Amino acid sequence: MRQAEVVIVGGGMVGLSLACGLAEAGFAVAVLEAGPAPLPEEGIDCRVSALSRASEQLLQQLGVWSRLGRKTAYRQMRVWEQDGPAALQLDCATIMEPDLGHIVENHPLRLALWQRAETLGVSLQAEVRLQRLQRQGDCLMLWPLEGEPWQTPLAVAADGAESWLRQQARVPMFRRDYGHWALVANVRTQLPHGACARQCFTPDGPLAFLPLHESDLCSIVWSLPPERAKALCEGDATTFLHQLYTAFDGQLGLCQLASERRCIPLQARLARDFVQERLVLVGDAAHTIHPLAGQGVNLGLLDVAALLQTLTDLKARGQDWGLRASLRAFERQRKWQACHYLAAMAGIKQLFAIPGEPARQLRGLGMGWLSRLPGWQAPLLRQALGLSARQ
Numbered sequence: 001m002r003q004a005e006v007v008i009v010g011g012g013m014v015g016l017s018l019a020c021g022l023a024e025a026g027f028a029v030a031v032l033e034a035g036p037a038p039l040p041e042e043g044i045d046c047r048v049s050a051l052s053r054a055s056e057q058l059l060q061q062l063g064v065w066s067r068l069g070r071k072t073a074y075r076q077m078r079v080w081e082q083d084g085p086a087a088l089q090l091d092c093a094t095i096m097e098p099d100l101g102h103i104v105e106n107h108p109l110r111l112a113l114w115q116r117a118e119t120l121g122v123s124l125q126a127e128v129r130l131q132r133l134q135r136q137g138d139c140l141m142l143w144p145l146e147g148e149p150w151q152t153p154l155a156v157a158a159d160g161a162e163s164w165l166r167q168q169a170r171v172p173m174f175r176r177d178y179g180h181w182a183l184v185a186n187v188r189t190q191l192p193h194g195a196c197a198r199q200c201f202t203p204d205g206p207l208a209f210l211p212l213h214e215s216d217l218c219s220i221v222w223s224l225p226p227e228r229a230k231a232l233c234e235g236d237a238t239t240f241l242h243q244l245y246t247a248f249d250g251q252l253g254l255c256q257l258a259s260e261r262r263c264i265p266l267q268a269r270l271a272r273d274f275v276q277e278r279l280v281l282v283g284d285a286a287h288t289i290h291p292l293a294g295q296g297v298n299l300g301l302l303d304v305a306a307l308l309q310t311l312t313d314l315k316a317r318g319q320d321w322g323l324r325a326s327l328r329a330f331e332r333q334r335k336w337q338a339c340h341y342l343a344a345m346a347g348i349k350q351l352f353a354i355p356g357e358p359a360r361q362l363r364g365l366g367m368g369w370l371s372r373l374p375g376w377q378a379p380l381l382r383q384a385l386g387l388s389a390r391q
């Protein structure tokens with residue numbers, strides 16, 4: 001039998017961040033990952049994340065931020081409605097910050113975290129096929145298909161949206177289809193992005209152009225009804241690029257594909273419990289939200305920061321960190337924020353989905369009013385950067 005003070009199921013960005021933080025705090029940690037260990041890759045990943053200042057600070061604290069070669073700071077954000085009067089421009093100067101966040105490719109970030117975890121002595125187990133969860137006294141037992149079982153006083157589900165561990169623990173889930181798939185790809189643009197993250201709300205759904213490390217390279221996230229997303233993903237490149245140009249109001253000129261195209265179905269999910277006796281859920285295993293505000297992994301990394309604080313305090317006080325009662329405050333805090341984000345994403349999505357000219361004019365008036373109203377931009381930007389007091 002193998003033992004660890006904390007066993008993390010899932011070696012994605014969230015699980016590995018937690019592993020690094022716990023190892024630094026003196027915990028004996030194991031990560032059980034279903035996939036292979038990440039390897040260096042030459043190409044540019046078409047899965048990217050807009051990381052907030054709070055995420056940047058956590059990754060700095062974990063000694064990972066400086067290891068990331070390519071990260072693109074964006075200083076402005078522009079949001080508008082296709083063929084409508086609604087438009088909003090946000091600038092980092094408003095809050096006297098050097099930028100509004102960074103765009104980071106998911107694969108290199110995961111690789112940097114994996115390598116850091118290795119250096120910190122985390123027991124990293126790749127290609128593990130877990131088959132059974134068993135409660136045994138003050139411990140949980142995790143049985144892989146092959147090899148010895150793992151025994152731990154606390155298991156963390158960080159195994160993504162369809163979490164195996166969450167299902168084994170029979171945690172009920174709220175889920176709702178967004179009626180959108182996200183089509184992601186990297187494109188070369190005719191005009192430079194100017195370190196600005198842009199998002200256009202079309203009648204089908206939002207289309208974002210996120211700036212990458214070269215001035216004419218952007219990552220796109222285009223939320224569309226599933227049929228249309230599938231057709232654009234599998235259809236010929238010329239038709240795709242033509243439709244992309246039209247949907248984006250030609251803001252960055254003509255585009256060329258710089259990667260494969262991929263489609264990801266989008267669902268709102270929220271676990272009823274983030275904590276059970278000897279079990280915690282973090283990241284996408286606990287909640288998933290629409291990517292229209294680019295906050296999913298930021299929310300997961302805030303789970304990590306809060307859990308690190310909770311577990312370190314419990315260990316310092318010599319208390320059992322696997323007890324549900326000890327983890328309830330963590331659960332309340334993280335659930336509150338996840339619910340808040342889920343509601344905000346649903347609200348924004350629905351607001352832009354209301355058809356007709358009167359609704360369009362109202363959105364224009366609302367956004368125009370917001371643009372001119374003094375004093376509201378700073379709190380909004382601080383919230384988006386994860387710098388507001390209540391996190």
Ligand SMILES: Cc1cc2nc3c(=O)[nH]c(=O)nc-3n(C[C@H](O)[C@H](O)[C@H](O)COP(=O)(O)OP(=O)(O)OC[C@H]3O[C@@H](n4cnc5c(N)ncnc54)[C@H](O)[C@@H]3O)c2cc1C
Nearest residue numbers: 010012013014034050159160164283284294295296297298
């Ligand atoms: C199109 C799109 C764009 C997005 N853009 C942004 C953005 O700009 N900013 C942002 O903050 N967020 C964004 N997100 C959200 C973000 O990608 C997710 O929130 C994030 O990837 C979740 O990380 P995770 O580690 O919790 O889960 P995952 O990334 O899903 O990782 C889970 C890990 O667990 C492993 N695993 C799965 N099952 C098992 C098992 N049975 N046993 C062991 N291991 C297992 C998987 O192999 C994987 O390594 C976006 C999401 C989408 C879909």
